[in-house]
Amino acid sequence: MCDKESTSDLKSKGKQFRQNDYSDNPLVLPKSVAEKQRLQIDKLMRHPEKPVYIPDRPKDRKSREPPEFVRDVMGSSAGAGSGEFHVYRGYRRREYGRQMYIQNKAEQEEQAKDFQKKLEENKSKAEEKTTKKRNKRMKKKQKMFERKKQKLEGAEGNECEMNTEEVKEQDLSETGDNDDAEENCFLIGGR
Template identity: 40%
Template sequence: MGRYTTVQAYADNNPNMRSVSYDQATGKTEPSSSTAGAGAVKPEKVDNPYGSTAGAGSGEFHVYRHARSREMARMAQLEYEEKQQLLHEDFEKRKHEMETEEERKTAKRRKKRMRGKESKMRKKNMKLGGVGLQEDGTGGENLEGGEEEFEYTPTHRQIENKGDNDDAEKIEFKNDGSFLEMMKKKLAAEAAGTAKQTNNGNERGDENDLKTESKETS
């Protein structure tokens, strides 16, 4: 093979290329009547597209490297923005959940305060109206809410229960832990009263005996 060779830089089925024979292109044959006035055939210049290694110079690799760096930086920026967007959406979601929970707790505390105020107003109005308040094991204190619940007692029920509560009202003992001490004092007082009555009876009997003896001697 000689020093100077020719290389075909286009495909045979390329529609953009003219269908000209080699002899006609080199001028060995006479041109036809249609191409007689055109002179010698001038083939089109072939420009290698970007990325082709055919006829690539020494700077093509650096151009490719810079283009690749720009593309990688663009993809990294897209991934960063997507990550930030996901973090922002997660933050907004948690914020909404916390706000909803806080609003629920606030509403619950508000209702509790309103129930307390309403209970105090009911108690005050019922007290002014002379309606009794029943405070027992079930209606005295609300363990869950920490507030008093009042039960309305009709007047006829109050009259019926008044007789049953008379004996309970007569009890003088207080529920402060002094029951035993008060019972001891009461028993001691009863014992002292019994002893005093016994002494009085004995003294009266002695006086009667003395009177009887004096009458007999006289």
């Protein structure tokens, strides 16, 4: 009776009590990293409707600015108490932390500049490649049109020359990047 009363109390308070949660899953100690990951995934997949908490990246903490005026400065020999060394040590630690923050910030900015420079170089190289290939495609099309023009001149005469010139002008005005444009450019005479 005690168990039934405690479960009804839990249910009445709005908490869910699942009897099978702990009886079906005995305690398993992972022996490797892969097994630990598998257990975590199994735990997540037991309740797929439950949202997963993903923490934000830790933010860089900016150190305090150096004090403009340092009070209670003691010399190294006369009148320095036993606690002054610890005060000095705190100042020194904060200053080293501030200098490290400045150095890390400068390194990150330098890396960001290098990365942007590398992106620009890659972009310009890719653009050069595409223009070179585009020119090559256009030359190939031009040669093909010249061959077709020669064949048509021999067979039909002046009527076909006008149609091929119109098609050439249309092809030269297009960039040649679209597949549809490449398929349509081989129409001669509208037939």
